[in-house]
Amino acid sequence: MPVREKLFIRKSHRGNVQVVAREHYLRKELPCGALKCASCEKTGHGKAQGRVSEASVLVPDQEAVLRQADLIGKVHPALSDLLFLQSVLRVVRSKSADVYEQVQSMLTTTMEGKRAAIFSNENREETYLHRSHTGESEEYYDRNLLIAAVKWLNQHWTSIGMKAIILTDSNASSYLEEDVPYVTVKKICEDHHELLELYAEHDELPEAMDIESSNENRSNPQKTKRPRAVYPDYLPERKAKAGIRARRYFQGTYHPSAYDVTEATVTVCLEPKNKSKRTQVLIVGRENQNRSIDGDVVVIELLPKSEWRFPSNLAVDQEAADIDSDSEEAEVTLSGSRAKSEKLKAADRDPSPTGRVVAIAQRNWRPYCATISEKSLKGGETALCVPIDRSVPKIRVRSRRISQLIGKRVLIIIDKWDRTSIHPSGHIIREIGPSEDKEAETEVILIENGIPTRKFSDAAMGCLPVESWRVTEEHCKTRWDLRELTICSVDPPGCTDIDDALHFRRINTDEVEVGVHIADVTAFVGHGSALDQEASERGCTVYLVDRRIEMLPSLLSGNFCSLQGGEERLAFSAILRMNNNGNIKRSEFGRSVIKSKAALTYEMAQNRIDEARKGESQGKPTTDEVTKSLMGLAEIAKKLRARRMAAGALILASPEVKFKIEEARDEITDVAMYQVRETNRMVEEFMLLANIVVAEKMLKHFPQCAMLRRHPKPSEEMFEPLIRAAKSAGFDLDVSNSKRLNESLAEIEKAAKARGDEYLGTLLRIVATRSMTQAVYFSSGEVSDPEYLHYGLAAPVYTHFTSPIRRYADVLVHRLLSACLGYASLPMSLQDSQRMNQYAEAINQRHRCAQYASRASTLLHTVLLFKRQGDKLEEAARIIRILGNGLVVLVPRYGVEGIVHIDDDAKARVDETGSAMTLKDGRTLRVLGEVKVRIRIDSAPERMDKVIYELM
Amino acid sequence: MAPPPKRGRGGGARGLEYISLDGLRVDGRLHTEVRKIRCSLGTLSRADGSAYYEQGNTRVLAAVYGPREPTGRDFEHDKAIVKCEFSTAMFASTARRRTWKGDRKSTAAAIVVQRLFEGVILLAEYPRCQIDIYVQVLQNDGGTLVAAVNAACLALINAGVAMSDYVVACSVGYVDNTFVADPNSLESGSDRPELTLAITPHSGKICSCQLVSKLADDASFESAMQYATAGAKQIFQVLEYEVKKYSLGLLDSRGMVAL
Structure with missing residues (x-):
């Protein structure tokens, strides 16, 4: 096997110049990719085993793959056979991981009508070119590699009658010169109009434009007028990087503000000495934002101090801020839209620094769900799309069938954003469905939140046990046999994925034994298996109003892992020996086989307890074993809860409501408050206890790589809005620690109830919950000990162990616990704290997305409910925040919140602290105060239906 | 709506793709293939035995002095002692090194080589003697210990030291969830497991087995051993061929065979 030496000259971090030598082996037997080729090896060595068979094969070049990935991936007769060159893929991978992944899946899966x-x-001897290191540019070398390969392929394939044709998306002059067959993507699109909407527009290379103009337009050069630039140009990469080093420019991620799209923030580190101190820089106005989209990593320059300002407290929609015109036609002033901004001046605060975007370090565009706006359609094939995500600007797209797509939800990719165009331009990947259709809207919610909706892969399904799987004697020998114990589960009604069950046994007069039995998911999901992979990507089960997207296939989640009543199941048990006050004397963990005696709902369990208590008070002893243990559990739970409260655990609240779904019509008829029973609390108490005990155990064995959950202690500043809100309602709140906070919240609730205000306490709790950060998973090695604290539960260490069917974190915890107990060795990737933290970060991300999706789904269904109830819906609402031009209100009955816009002519003024607003008609609105609002639905096809709240 | 997860179109993939979609490694080898080996015996004329050994871009020179009288104070009255010095040229890697011997890695490698050959050399044949093995790495592209063992084996043969068998080493790396025989410097990183195995090819005995970092379970250890043994056998063929060629050349120069 011949070997070539490749030499690189590289500059190291310190700026030293190094010479790197790498070997490069050339082979003779590598497959050429043709199915019928007799001289090459039949099977390859890697994952890509596809073969091409048509007479003409397209060989895309790097520009074609990078720009037109969606088009190339389309199943279409004109694009049926594709041959990817290693040299092209190398460049593609280095430029875009996402596109490379797309190509990878094309190469590794078999599709009908598409061969890749x-x-x-x-690495093939005949097509390798040696790169001379005398100034040959990389692009030139790559192009030569491609030409050499195609030339050789055509020669190699003559005997089998096949032809390789370069598929290019840039100027083809060099292919013309070299006399290799080629076709441009544009040509294919022109021949096949249905592909046109997938075609990604791009800047023509100046070279190509020259050729065209020299051929056609030389006689009248005035005709090609240059479009006006609307945005400032970006700095070249080199200059931007030098500027960052010199601390003239700063780099950070761009995020538009949630209420006002004309304002965005970039969090950067302004002081080199204090790396941990981050400053939020405001980017105000389109020109300063300079074509940035949410998530982009941008390079910014600070504006002079005279232009620094306060964050706006106005609510501005994309619609209000948008200028509805095409850049080519109209001249527009970009800063005009926000002339009347009102500043909330607080004397003790300095204005925030402002800046402007000078370059983009990295685009973070993703496929966006959008709707084609009817207004923008002026005949022709282009139209503007309105993304569902409010922070994304409208996107211009082109399609032949644009008129058929009006009012439909489509998936769009942004291709480019020129400085001459107000809006970015993109292309449609696929049609999702009509707007206002429940299915389509639900899919939009899932896509926008990045929740995978695909089915489980065949490989993952292959990891499942057979349908006839049963617990065998073998299982009972290697596990604790707890089938005789009186175990029962208590869950919400209709729950099919039962992952926890409890038992209670009195040992003697002083001691009791409580068992927490959790479904043993890891017995079915081996580490690193395809199923495990899939589950870890999903991260958790997503609950929407009318469906759930499961983390594990339903055979496991609804059957083999679910601890159903009367069925023998594998479990992971924590047996806790405690005294009558709930103090743990001894805890043991182990794999077990259990047989749940009853799967109860909260209501059923509560009824049993209530009846038994009534019976006992009348002197009738309880005979039923399940009821007896339920009572024992309830007794202990009460003590546990009291102790937890004394330690300073918080009672939090959320405005969520429960939908009453009419089964027959699949319609939501009404909403109701969640009812919290004693049994809910009882189960919660034991789950918390099990989680804490497991966390302690895990931390003892794996101090560096335990998967834990923490809830950071909120800072004083974060509570400021809460304290102000309480003050405006006439109460003082003590936030010095969680215990005091909980106590003072309880006091206020009591006092408010005395005043006849039933909801104030809950409302304050909602605001309190909002002012805290969310609890997150982390690896114990990445955070210092005191930060392990779970503030809300007042637990020094905490983890999630009890729901492995629907949370991936619990699966990892189960694996860690198995390793603690010596059942299995810990997989290598879990032994590394950083890797573990990556898992944690990924799970946190998925959890957030799942939460957003389920909220969006709730909103969608609430809107449907409002729609059915018609226009005349009037409800009491509570103010939770006062803005410069409106109020943020919460409607307790429906658990929805929104903005009430107050026009300039109705509004008078907002007081200094932002806690009260006086209207023209003399009414004063206070934070937490009650207002009556009229709710109506504003439906426009181009976006999600909007709930409009109006003040009465 | 909520901020979506980051799945941007921008940005290239990080790190290397160790195994391509076509199943090739970064340098074009298959996962079972070892690098190209070139070697020659008797390169240094003043040493009693010497060998130059090249495994891909890893280049090693080995010299053997002895069996000779002990230079130091320690010796054994009934057998020979083996001493080994392992050094790396300052110019061996891309980044210039400060030291060339005596650091922890060199010392560890020297001890491995010494222990290994103590087991293979028929020490009882040379009482009150000392055998010195000097190994210098001229260029490092991963697998220096493997190259050092193989080079030292050749040098010992060249010196005519009695050994029970050849000693051939081969390492196995673990990248992208697959084992790769004879990893080069790109494929062997400090964060990945690497198994270095030395065997006596005729009897198939294990002389030395080192594992850096951990492997997930016993099964993967078994398969790593298989890869290493198969790799060592590939290397052995080259070594044996080279030794035979060298011996024939010697015989020819003395007119004992007609080539």
């Missing part, structure tokens, strides 16, 4: 193969041209 790989040809390792750089």
